[in-house]
Amino acid sequence: MKNRLKILRAEKDWSQADLAERLKVSRQTVNAIEVGKYDPSLPLAFSIARLFGRRIENIFIDGELK
Amino acid sequence: MNNPIKSVSNTEKQSKESRKFVLVLAISIAALILAEATLAFPDRPLWIKLVVVFAHVPFTIFAAIYGWRFLKKLDELQRLIHMQAFIIGITGAGTILLSYSLLMSAGLIAGEMTWLFWSLLWLFYSVGHRLVSRRY
Numbered sequence: 001m002k003n004r005l006k007i008l009r010a011e012k013d014w015s016q017a018d019l020a021e022r023l024k025v026s027r028q029t030v031n032a033i034e035v036g037k038y039d040p041s042l043p044l045a046f047s048i049a050r051l052f053g054r055r056i057e058n059i060f061i062d063g064e065l066k
Numbered sequence: 067m068n069n070p071i072k073s074v075s076n077t078e079k080q081s082k083e084s085r086k087f088v089l090v091l092a093i094s095i096a097a098l099i100l101a102e103a104t105l106a107f108p109d110r111p112l113w114i115k116l117v118v119v120f121a122h123v124p125f126t127i128f129a130a131i132y133g134w135r136f137l138k139k140l141d142e143l144q145r146l147i148h149m150q151a152f153i154i155g156i157t158g159a160g161t162i163l164l165s166y167s168l169l170m171s172a173g174l175i176a177g178e179m180t181w182l183f184w185s186l187l188w189l190f191y192s193v194g195h196r197l198v199s200r201r202y
Contacts, residue, residue, distance in 0.1 A: 025141040032143055032202040041142050 002061040006034045008052045023047055084144075087136050088192055094129055095184040097122070102180055147198045154194030159186035 009019050016034070020027040023044065032038035033048075040048065049056045101118045104110065140148065163183055169175045 026144060028199075028202060029141050029143040037202050038143055038146075044142060 001039045002036055002063060003033065004059050004061070005030075005048065008054075008059065009034075012052075019051075022051055083136055083139055084148075084195070087133075088188075088195075090129060090132055091188055091191070094125070095181075095188050097125060098184055099181040102178065106178070143202060147195065147202065150198045151191050151195035154198070155187045155191030158190030158194070159183055162186055 005019075009016070014022075016027045016030045020030045023030070025044065029038065029040075033040055045056050045060060049059055052059065101122060104118045105115055137145070137148075163179060163186065166175070166179065166182065170177070170179075
């Protein structure tokens with residue numbers, strides 16, 4: 001699944017490690033989500049949305065939606 | 067730059083924990099093999115056999131507590147990686163042991179399967195963990 005996590009992180013000037021620490025996950029997890037190799041669980045997606053003050057659908061892009 | 071990050075990141079902590087887990091697993095298997103080797107001789111005195119058996123009780127409790135705490139510390143991706151590595155471990159060890167047991171049934175080889183199972187599980191789990199981690 002595509003997402004805007006990398007852009008949002010860059011806007012905040014956070015490194016992957018910074019974001020990982022805030023989300024209480026590993027840097028590997030943040031990287032895997034950013035490159036689209038791993039889709040986060042719903043609770044983690046909500047945590048990400050909360051952290052950036054956005055809705056989930058503003059961060060994660062549904063590829064099936066046209 | 068807004069940076070409240072501590073000196074040790076979650077990734078470093080979890081990598082360290084993963085290495086510790088593999089080490090605990092290796093020690094467990096070594097202890098089991100040692101116990102098997104000790105108990106395999108029928109002429110061993112009973113007290114030695116009892117010591118070997120009861121020595122595993124605190125060790126088993128420690129391993130169970132450590133395993134549980136280890137799982138609780140992992141994030142969701144780390145859990146997925148360990149689960150996939152475990153599936154690779156079980157599948158790999160099971161496949162080889164199936165062939166091994168067939169050869170044993172045919173009388174072509176003789177030997178103990180317990181130590182082989184645990185060693186293969188550890189080997190395939192370690193290799194599986196490395197392979198799966200690389201994917202993410």
